[in-house]
Amino acid sequence: MFGHFRKISLIKQIVYLILIMLIILLISFIVSNSIAKSTVELKVTESATKIMLQVEETITSFYKDMDGISYSLLYSPTIQSYLGTNEILSRILMNNDIASQFSSTLALKENIRGIQIYDNESKMIASEGRSIEPLAVSRVSDIRYSGIMRNASGGLYYTIAVPIYNLQNNYVLKDYRGMSLFIMDVSNFDTILNKSKITPNAKLMLLDNANKIISSTNVESVITDFDTEAWRKDSRYIVQEITLSYTGWKIVSVIPKDELLQDLDTVKQLNVATYVIIFSIFCLFLLIFYGRILKPVKSLLDFVKSYAKSGGRRRFNIVYHNEIGVLADNLNKMLDDIDMLSSDVQIAQKQMYEAEIVKKQMEIAAYRNQINPHFLYNTLECIRAMAFYYKADDIADISASLSNMFRYSVKGDNIVTVQDEIAHLKEYAAIIDFRFRGKIQVVIQADETLLAEQTLKMLLQPIVENAVFHGLERKIDPGKVTVIISRTSGNRIRLSISDNGLGMNVDKLKELKACLHQFEEPGFMMNTGDKGIGLANIYRRMKLFYGDQADMEIESDLNTGTTVSIAFLADKLLLETGDAAHA
Template sequence: MKFFGNVSLGRQLLYLITIMLVVLLLSFVVTNIIAQQIVEQKVTESTNKILLQVEESVESFYGDMEGISYSLLYSPTIQSYLSADDVLDRILMNSDIEAQFSSTTSLKDTIKGIQIYNSSGEMIGSIGEMTHETEAKTTEIISYSGVYEGQGRLNKYYTIAVPIYNLKSDRFIRDYRGMCLFIMDVSNFETILRKSKITENAQLLLLDQHGQVIVSASNTDVEAKDREQLRLGGSEEIVQTIALPDTGWELISVIPKQELFEDMNVIWRLNIATYAIVFLLLCLFMATFYSRLLRPIKALMEFVRTYPKKGRQSRFSIRYYNEIGVLGGSLNQMLDDIDALSESIQLAQKQMYETELSKNRMELAVYRHQINPHFLYNTLEAIRGLALYNKVHDLADITSSLSSMYRYSVKGDNAVTVWDELVHLRQYATIIQFRFRGKIQIQIEADEQLYSKPALKMLLQPLVENAVFHGLEKKIAPGTAVVSITALDEHRIQYVIQDDGCGIEQDKLEQLRASWGQFRLVGQAEMKESSQGIGLTNIYRRLKLYYGEAASMELESERDKGTTVTITFDVREKLE
């Protein structure tokens, strides 16, 4: 950020545009890469599901073939044919065997031939297509051969070898009677694979256990015959393989990435076009910014730089009526106002200088006539000592209380504790009780847990003094002022000063409350006070100046019944 703060506005804009273009280009590239990865992932998942479905179809086909083979080979006709040792008996049964073979081939179009061998591996019956001589003639389990070409080399075949056992033999001792070989056409697999292709140019292949291609679903003119010719594993193709456990064959899916991302190429070209348009728009914005904003700003800066040399009468020439023109007009108006204010300021400074001189003279006069507080303390202590010497204890107590009150009022900060306020109030109560000879009583009710709480200095005593001289002194009968200090919650304290004096008339009460509202409106402005409300108004002013809205003061009074003043403040407020 410091680097940008030290270069010109034009360079800052150029850097920002460059950063925007780089970020936009990176976002296009990253978005395209992420999109390709997502497409590749989704296609891989879909291909895997399709391969599993193809596997199910192939397994289902072989399940059908096992059922067909069992119904054929364990029929009484085949069992009798294999059990016959006489060649003549077999010749007599040939018609039945051929009928059985014919009905079996009609169940599946892909069954192109059936051959049956005895336990010695000698073929004793056949129908349809013949196999290679290299094919095995005995087997103990169902096995599947690799692919091979027929005699006409137009079709491809594979075989399914199924062992034949004697049904009447003991289940623990299997009596091997021979083997049946089914010659199968691969055309049905081609149909299954073609239906399962994801894209037009994708390849879906079925390979035998020797890696030879049994059948493939592909649009290419040149078809691979084995795994080596497929050249799998290239970076331009998505290759997935799944093995068929029963046969040892495998399914292979080969999808060209280029075909998958053809639509992505359209988006990529659209991104390039968008990037070019954004680049042109930013260049147009840069040119407009320089001609309509940067050049006028430079002209304005040049005027400000040369203004002290040209003199106070020079003004900025407005050539543009946009925001820069408004700014130039405001600058000219400001210069005019400065010229007008300069003369006013000079005159005001002259008047302030003369006023300050008069104020200093008055302060000097006040300082000369000030009473030294120490002189007053010493005088009161001398009076107290003289009273004790003459055994006038009442006078000594009053003098001690007066000295302590005066010392408390003129020394220290505004922040005191509740205990300090109560001590000061008790000293005042001592003087009042002596003066009025018990006619006026001051009672104090305070929670001891609040003694250490911070409070504003000189709140309680002025309020009690106001109650004594404006309420209780005018009353003929004895009177009482009750001071209670309680905690409203953990952070707020409440003072309540209640007297049973003469009270305040309703109109004067309303005037007093109105003066408090005036202070809230005008802040620290001077307020006119009635003689009866000077103490209350001063306390309200001090309370608001130090506590603000965290403090409140309420006044309730009724004629000939008394007055109640309630003060609430927050002990969390810091006093200075």
């Protein structure tokens, strides 16, 4: 799709981009309006929740006061004595005191319209204030709030039933003596709810346990059922509900969404006007773009197409004195520079080809001047024969070892067995033993299962020679080189060459490791000078044959020794033997 878009004309691309921007802008307006609605609803919901919590706190505080009042009344000595006697005469004598206690309690809260006391046999024995019809249940074990009720005269009330126990006995036994019934007015709830309205037409209701309306704002009738779930399903309203822990009653808030979003209509109209203005600006931009940019660019493009066919000294005629004119002027200058540089490029290419030919000729001359190693080991065979003739056995042995080493080095195969490498190393070890008269010892430990495995030729001996020359030759005490050939995980062969020689410091070790990677560059053999076959050469040969399947690690401590470890994957050569001969 993107490739198709790049193929159409620039004016169509601009039109498409403008349409996309307008669509995005329209979507942003719709989304922003939706987000604004959601934000307003969320904020109002949070505000309504806070208000409902405040209402809950007010009602809870009211009932905590009622708990204190009921406890102060019912557990006073007068009430306890009144319930503690069953004698009619004693109760008659205490009636005045009971009436006085009730009157004092009724004066504490104007919502308390009446008080009744029932004995432990559910018989009403005292009453003050408003009377109600006898209750179906007149015995309770804990404080119980009734739902809303209507008396014979049409008044609304609810009751609070409080059990009375004997405080003289153990509280665990709960010696039940009777029950007190407080007859409560609901008018105080109207005041609390009306003060907590959020919007003019919002409804804030208090429902009892049977979902009957106890008190409400904007609702004419009470003691009617209110279906909270039905209102919640209506998308035109925001419905919230809180259950009071003391009574089990519910505070329900119903807020019309239309009242919340009235102010957003103005914002919507402003968005529409903004959209129209932006559309007009885009149209004006399109006209200016075509006349001042697209048309000059088209003229410049036509010139470039015609110049590619005709070429020559022709240049673009500058008419527009804006950025397009500057671009055309730079184009004319670039064409002049191209004409001037083309001849320089041809001369430079000619010089480069001549230099490459000279380089190849020098390499051919270097190859011709190399010494033929066959001449060397043939000469050594002659020396060995003469040593036998003159009975110089030591000279004969060392000549034989040296001859075998040269013969091994000039063999055509670059791939040998591990056993061949060990045999070659033993020849070198014999020479070292004769040369240093047993001062330097070469110990070889090889896994016999690896002797037939293939490996790259000339890996072990150069590293051992390096250990002898740099680590042990200048050491006063006897030295030892330990060669361990083992198999590691993943079918890898590991060659470890350790010496107990002079070692090297940290800086020299870092320099040596850096030298390994320098020899990965092509043509390194021409830059080795007189270094001979070293670790860097071995490392590069391994990389040529094994690639990433081979690695080399060097560890060394000053005056302790050096360990060189080589690991490669068996039978995973990147170059065949024939190709390796040219590497």
